[in-house]
Amino acid sequence: xxxxxxxxxxxxxxxxxxxxxxxxxxxxxxxxxxxxxxxxxxxxxxxxxxxxxxxxxxxxxxxxxxxxxxxxxxxxxxxxxxxxxxxxxxxxxxxxxxxxxxxxxxxxxxxxxxxxxxxxxxxxxxxxxxxxxxxxxxxxxxxxxxxx
Numbered sequence: 001x002x003x004x005x006x007x008x009x010x011x012x013x014x015x016x017x018x019x020x021x022x023x024x025x026x027x028x029x030x031x032x033x034x035x036x037x038x039x040x041x042x043x044x045x046x047x048x049x050x051x052x053x054x055x056x057x058x059x060x061x062x063x064x065x066x067x068x069x070x071x072x073x074x075x076x077x078x079x080x081x082x083x084x085x086x087x088x089x090x091x092x093x094x095x096x097x098x099x100x101x102x103x104x105x106x107x108x109x110x111x112x113x114x115x116x117x118x119x120x121x122x123x124x125x126x127x128x129x130x131x132x133x134x135x136x137x138x139x140x141x142x143x144x145x146x147x148x
Contacts, residue, residue, distance in 0.1 A: 013051035020055025063114025098130035
């Protein structure tokens with residue numbers, strides 16, 4: 001919250017971007033903090049979505065550039081978990097990117113999309129939609145509706 005206050009919307013973007021990588025923390029808390037600071041809600045959702053999508057595409061790029069063995073060795077991701085996510089991503093293709101925001105498996109979905117060489121532009125678009133919908137739901141759960 002201190003970082004968000006001193007860096008404003010750039011802090012929100014940066015925090016949401018980092019939260020979408022393999023760093024484990026909640027971007028929803030940053031969104032709630034920005035809401036408490038009375039930034040316009042549509043702008044908060046846009047900035048958070050852009051940042052979180054940028055982070056998701058970093059994970060996607062890791063998958064695109066990495067080998068399975070590297071993920072197992074350096075990131076301690078078990079092959080069984082990768083295979084399970086891979087099977088789901090293979091079944092749904094680019095539409096799996098809608099769920100790249102999900103806790104625990106979202107990063108693996110983005111990495112798997114990269115490993116499978118799914119079209120990056122389509123992945124970017126679908127991922128952005130999924131992450132934006134997630135922040136809209138978050139805002140509604142926090143009791144702030146009618147923001148358009």
